[in-house]
Amino acid sequence: MPSMNMIQALNSALDVMLERDPDVLIFGEDVGYFGGVFRVTDKLQQKHGLHRCFDAPISEGGIVSTAIGMGAEGLRPVVEIQFADYILPAYDQLVSEAARLRYRSGGDFTAPITVRSPYGGGIYGGQTHSQSPEAIFAHITGLKTVIPATPYDAKGLLISAIECNDPVIFLEPKRIYNGPFDGHHDRPLKSWKEHPQADVPEGHYIVPLGKSRVVREGSDVTVLAYGTMVYVAEAAISETSIDAELIDLRSIVPLDIDAIVTSVKKTGRCVIVHEASKFGGFGGELTALIEERCFYYLEAPTQRVAGWDTPYPHAFEWDYFPKPSRIVDALEKAIRV
Amino acid sequence: MPSMNMIQALNSALDVMLERDPDVLIFGEDVGYFGGVFRVTDKLQQKHGLHRCFDAPISEGGIVSTAIGMGAEGLRPVVEIQFADYILPAYDQLVSEAARLRYRSGGDFTAPITVRSPYGGGIYGGQTHSQSPEAIFAHITGLKTVIPATPYDAKGLLISAIECNDPVIFLEPKRIYNGPFDGHHDRPLKSWKEHPQADVPEGHYIVPLGKSRVVREGSDVTVLAYGTMVYVAEAAISETSIDAELIDLRSIVPLDIDAIVTSVKKTGRCVIVHEASKFGGFGGELTALIEERCFYYLEAPTQRVAGWDTPYPHAFEWDYFPKPSRIVDALEKAIRV
Amino acid sequence: MPSIKSRQNTGLHIPDPICRPGDEPDFSGLIIPEAGSVPRPNFDAEEQTLRSLPYGLIRTLDDKGEAKGDWQPNASLESLIIALKTMLLNRAFDAAMFAAQRQGKTSFFMKTSGEEALGAVPSLALRKDDMCFPTYRMVGWLLARGYPIIDLINQIYNNAEDPLKGRQLPILYSAREYGFYSLSGNVGSRIGHGVGWAMAKAYRGLDSLAMAVIGEGTTAEGDYHEALTFASVYKAPVILCVTNNQWAISTFSGIAGAEETTFAAQALGYGIPGLRVDGNDTLAVWSVLEWAAKRARAGLGATLIEFFTYRAEGHSTSDDPTKYRPKDEPTIWPLGDPVNRLKQYLTNQSAWDEKRHQEAISQAKLKVKKAAKAAEDIGILGTSKSDIEEMFKHVFEEPDWRIKEQVKEVGI
Amino acid sequence: MPSIKSRQNTGLHIPDPICRPGDEPDFSGLIIPEAGSVPRPNFDAEEQTLRSLPYGLIRTLDDKGEAKGDWQPNASLESLIIALKTMLLNRAFDAAMFAAQRQGKTSFFMKTSGEEALGAVPSLALRKDDMCFPTYRMVGWLLARGYPIIDLINQIYNNAEDPLKGRQLPILYSAREYGFYSLSGNVGSRIGHGVGWAMAKAYRGLDSLAMAVIGEGTTAEGDYHEALTFASVYKAPVILCVTNNQWAISTFSGIAGAEETTFAAQALGYGIPGLRVDGNDTLAVWSVLEWAAKRARAGLGATLIEFFTYRAEGHSTSDDPTKYRPKDEPTIWPLGDPVNRLKQYLTNQSAWDEKRHQEAISQAKLKVKKAAKAAEDIGILGTSKSDIEEMFKHVFEEPDWRIKEQVKEVGI
Numbered sequence A, B: 001m002p003s004m005n006m007i008q009a010l011n012s013a014l015d016v017m018l019e020r021d022p023d024v025l026i027f028g029e030d031v032g033y034f035g036g037v038f039r040v041t042d043k044l045q046q047k048h049g050l051h052r053c054f055d056a057p058i059s060e061g062g063i064v065s066t067a068i069g070m071g072a073e074g075l076r077p078v079v080e081i082q083f084a085d086y087i088l089p090a091y092d093q094l095v096s097e098a099a100r101l102r103y104r105s106g107g108d109f110t111a112p113i114t115v116r117s118p119y120g121g122g123i124y125g126g127q128t129h130s131q132s133p134e135a136i137f138a139h140i141t142g143l144k145t146v147i148p149a150t151p152y153d154a155k156g157l158l159i160s161a162i163e164c165n166d167p168v169i170f171l172e173p174k175r176i177y178n179g180p181f182d183g184h185h186d187r188p189l190k191s192w193k194e195h196p197q198a199d200v201p202e203g204h205y206i207v208p209l210g211k212s213r214v215v216r217e218g219s220d221v222t223v224l225a226y227g228t229m230v231y232v233a234e235a236a237i238s239e240t241s242i243d244a245e246l247i248d249l250r251s252i253v254p255l256d257i258d259a260i261v262t263s264v265k266k267t268g269r270c271v272i273v274h275e276a277s278k279f280g281g282f283g284g285e286l287t288a289l290i291e292e293r294c295f296y297y298l299e300a301p302t303q304r305v306a307g308w309d310t311p312y313p314h315a316f317e318w319d320y321f322p323k324p325s326r327i328v329d330a331l332e333k334a335i336r337v
Numbered sequence C, D: 001m002p003s004i005k006s007r008q009n010t011g012l013h014i015p016d017p018i019c020r021p022g023d024e025p026d027f028s029g030l031i032i033p034e035a036g037s038v039p040r041p042n043f044d045a046e047e048q049t050l051r052s053l054p055y056g057l058i059r060t061l062d063d064k065g066e067a068k069g070d071w072q073p074n075a076s077l078e079s080l081i082i083a084l085k086t087m088l089l090n091r092a093f094d095a096a097m098f099a100a101q102r103q104g105k106t107s108f109f110m111k112t113s114g115e116e117a118l119g120a121v122p123s124l125a126l127r128k129d130d131m132c133f134p135t136y137r138m139v140g141w142l143l144a145r146g147y148p149i150i151d152l153i154n155q156i157y158n159n160a161e162d163p164l165k166g167r168q169l170p171i172l173y174s175a176r177e178y179g180f181y182s183l184s185g186n187v188g189s190r191i192g193h194g195v196g197w198a199m200a201k202a203y204r205g206l207d208s209l210a211m212a213v214i215g216e217g218t219t220a221e222g223d224y225h226e227a228l229t230f231a232s233v234y235k236a237p238v239i240l241c242v243t244n245n246q247w248a249i250s251t252f253s254g255i256a257g258a259e260e261t262t263f264a265a266q267a268l269g270y271g272i273p274g275l276r277v278d279g280n281d282t283l284a285v286w287s288v289l290e291w292a293a294k295r296a297r298a299g300l301g302a303t304l305i306e307f308f309t310y311r312a313e314g315h316s317t318s319d320d321p322t323k324y325r326p327k328d329e330p331t332i333w334p335l336g337d338p339v340n341r342l343k344q345y346l347t348n349q350s351a352w353d354e355k356r357h358q359e360a361i362s363q364a365k366l367k368v369k370k371a372a373k374a375a376e377d378i379g380i381l382g383t384s385k386s387d388i389e390e391m392f393k394h395v396f397e398e399p400d401w402r403i404k405e406q407v408k409e410v411g412i
Ligand SMILES: Cc1ncc(C[n+]2csc(CCOP(=O)(O)OP(=O)(O)O)c2C)c(N)n1
Pocket: B029, B058, B082, B086, B089, C135, C137, C185, C186, C187, C188, C214, C215, C216, C217, C218, C219, C243, C245, C247, C248, C249, C311, C315
């Protein structure tokens, strides 16, 4: 099986889908001839033709709006928003239109579109190339939000997203495009090469939406994470002697509630980690769901480790980014009682 | 003291501020000659001049963007978005610009703007005239989000919002513009006339942002609500023999965390009520904050009563709208153990 | 800080209409070229040769109901009669549903008054495989294509037979089979879908097209520019239309830019043809749509059309226009009434007469009355609705656990 | 479902540039009118009389560096020399900072190469009380107004003296005192702020104005249309500018609509003047700004200006333009280099010579070198930064409990 980094895996998913399904087409800023600023669509135009993978005007609203119209007609557009920070001009289209079309039309029209976008920090991208906007999508009924954390998942989940008949926001943790990143920015970079999850089949396969992945079994405490934070949490756990169960959520809508509840009932404790600002972030919803379902099993308050309630500050990258030591603290707090 | 309904109180706040501060100006769709589709700006143009209160193009993004520029220059624009459902085209401006301007410019430029918008359901407004978008603002660092529930608060909070040097989202629960609504849609409508909170001073006064209001003291359970839900919760409480403490949050950012924690520590139980869809809503954040700060005081899991995880369906208004009986159930669940 | 007084010397220009309630209505500033005065270019003319069109006003029917000039549609008298009947049906429908709202049978309604040609004519002039991305004033499209009136009313009453299952505000229809895209309360946000749909058709190598319509007030939304940009860049087979009915709720068209130029002139910024048309002139409307459709189907891309018309009544059942404009403004609108003008033309052609007209009106009323009765028998808002399960369906293709749990919580 | 093969017969038009890497660069399709050929209307001319301007190209300096025609700025030779020196300083600054990024002193940098006139000239042609809403390629504005170079570099290095406290990506300056509005990574989202600012000035009865600039690629954003709409409706004293440098990262201007018409033609849709100008011609740039400023200050509203230029290097330090366009395209750009052209003109006027030019270059380099050294002494990204408390300041005017708690958690 070839070893792929996450970019290659995503590229392979798109390649497979362009090949299999003539209704699939790709557009977005710089995705055509150039292949995207992160190279995710590299060579797809050259291979599949100008009209299957092409550049779009700098207009995120227009990109999503056009995709919805194509999707309603029957195509399966996959669009790229160059950075998740720039998804906001398309927010109205996603919320008022894509998410609502099936419901309001009684199934008469649907929006089977996939909106891919690199997200998250740790790349010195500053305020507007580092944000994690998942919470503002999770709250919207009618949208699915998927976040892969490995090359294998990236490909399998992206294929699922494209085949899904509902609109999917597909957030790609750009910090781990080229290798798993454990939050120790001062240590040598790792590549995907040695990672078992970098064994990615060439052809078509899916990872279903809504099924989480147990990264590490454990009995002391449950750790919920997604995206880059899976690796940061993994590193933090390994720096303690705590036997933590680490779950990579993979998608936050649909959410794998059964796996979460089963694990927390087993461990009685939970730590949630995300990069986005804490207040109003997705960690709040997770905490509430756990409290509602596992209250009598909980032996300590659920801990949230998240970005601070400030914008993402360029020079303070490593002060802002939730680092392993903060997760270690939370783990210790969670098991203290 | 004159008795005012909420519309009159808001109108009075605007009138007072136009009179006091030449830097205040108002614009928005239909707010000029006509005085707004809910009449909140009635006669302000006639009284203060065409340039102090005027109509804007149908362009929520343009309205907010223009307001930010004016605010940066030194004015204090107060803009109306006709329905909160239509605030989304301005979401990027609010999040990427208004909320971030002070921070990113090191205080060089600021956005002292107020964005008023009627929100919430119960008026047969259907999917796009009923939504409660507060959660997507609460998560954004740099934005304040205020929700009055009485005529007195409406005026005092609006004046505070206008005088605030940060951008404020001011959500007006339109169901209670003309009278407190307790969720019993089949009973006669009440007017503000008899309500003590409808005594509104003519002149300038403020209600500070970030201070909640105890609507009803109690010792069995804490109920947190805002907007229309304050009255629905009040009705529900009165239909039980439970001695609930009802807190009207008034603003969700800044949040009166001390009052919440003090109350929940006292009662050991909490019910949260909001109209917005449950998943990813602001109730999750409240639940998490309470768990983090009151875990060892909690005798039952915090209950959330909220809109279903569907769009807001026109004909099912009273099935969707969180009704007193659902709150009663939650109260009973909360005190059962 | 300068005093309030000094602000009265503001340099800020705020457009304000010349007449308000109490004033004599006045359209004397309106320049109305003679019918037939604008020549019709070939459908495949280069954009450079079309740049004066946005500043003219394409008119075919003159004051006497005679058809003048080059902009003559390829429509038979029979099909024009169908258009007329559709408009009469539209009027009967509007009257009945407005009354029904006043009687509490539904929460809300919007009339088309004065703009009837702009629903019916495109529906007839375009093909069955074309898709319309309508505004809420285009029920005529559905009526012209024979969509069951009872289903419209079931939707408006949100009763148990509502095709949209009680989920939508009245009149926000969706009817794919009839080429009518799902409406929503948000204005403007579907114009780009029309462009995407058209691009999909081109992608497939088909020659069907999309027509997407927006009100003149709504042209200020960013969506509109984005749609025009994509339509122009990818030469999408789409007809983009602005219904300039002079008003956006209480706001006159000057607040949308009409003081400065025409809405059709926006086309120039995208290098596509911009046609400005008398929207109350059925023949002219039909003819420009034919022209634009031919262009689109030939792969020559998008056209922008401004339909110049007048919203003859209130914005919706929630609105009272006498609060912000002279009461009799509608009656003196210089471009007349689309029904009367078409009637006059057909009468001149000896294809129609007063008797047939009155018959058609009676028939229309009867049709609507029957349908309304039948719908009412099923139920009205508050007395009948779809199964409560419908509240939870179609959020996704398959419900997730949240929906399943909440369905249980409701106790279905 | 048609087969993939049939899709090859797609009817969907996708713009594609004529040259790609490996091809011979080719600008033969570009129509370049002679310098001086576009007449200069009075500043208060009616929009109707200006409708051909968007299709022309205002040029003053001809191939020999002679100034031709009506579009002559009111600029003294001294001030033109300042413009030239500013451009040279801009170039020295770009070179030094580009190198600094390559040496790891900062994370990111963007050059202005080929567009130097478009930062320096407006800064000099407009007043101190005017406000510029710039793009990230307009550092020349600050350099022309004497903003301390060391502060620019402190910001780029995000060191302890960074005026923006380490919060911003390099080059996203903010300098209110110098008439330079806060930049952000989002493109296009501040153009409407310029309109709002201008409206505020008019509201106050002042005659100062705003200039707001956007790249040609970014004109596709809805913000742009919304800004133009508000500017037109309220006759805001704003100069809206499109820097058409032919490229948006890897995307040629055809994807923004340049295949169909000019960017200046957008003005026609709003009934405001649209000027299309040789952006590498300092005199023409200066002159059109004077014209538009006079118009704005007289209360006649907004002007749209397209600066026709060429992005001579990569988009940013993250970009390699040889991946998507012919390597030597920049060198054959037919409108030349703004520095060379101004130099030639000033030399013709005997106001400048090669020796002074070389001296100016040396001085510019020296200035930058000194400032860079001084900034480096303070520190570079990773070795020096603002106090960590700065991460938590300025979120609001006053921190709320969340910030206070988090400050504690960090252990400050
Ligand atoms: C995004 C959005 N903003 C505001 C509104 C409120 N609104 C509904 S109709 C309307 C006026 C539309 O005017 P116009 O586009 O001229 O269409 P007309 O009603 O004249 O057909 C407004 C402002 C809305 N529905 N959606």
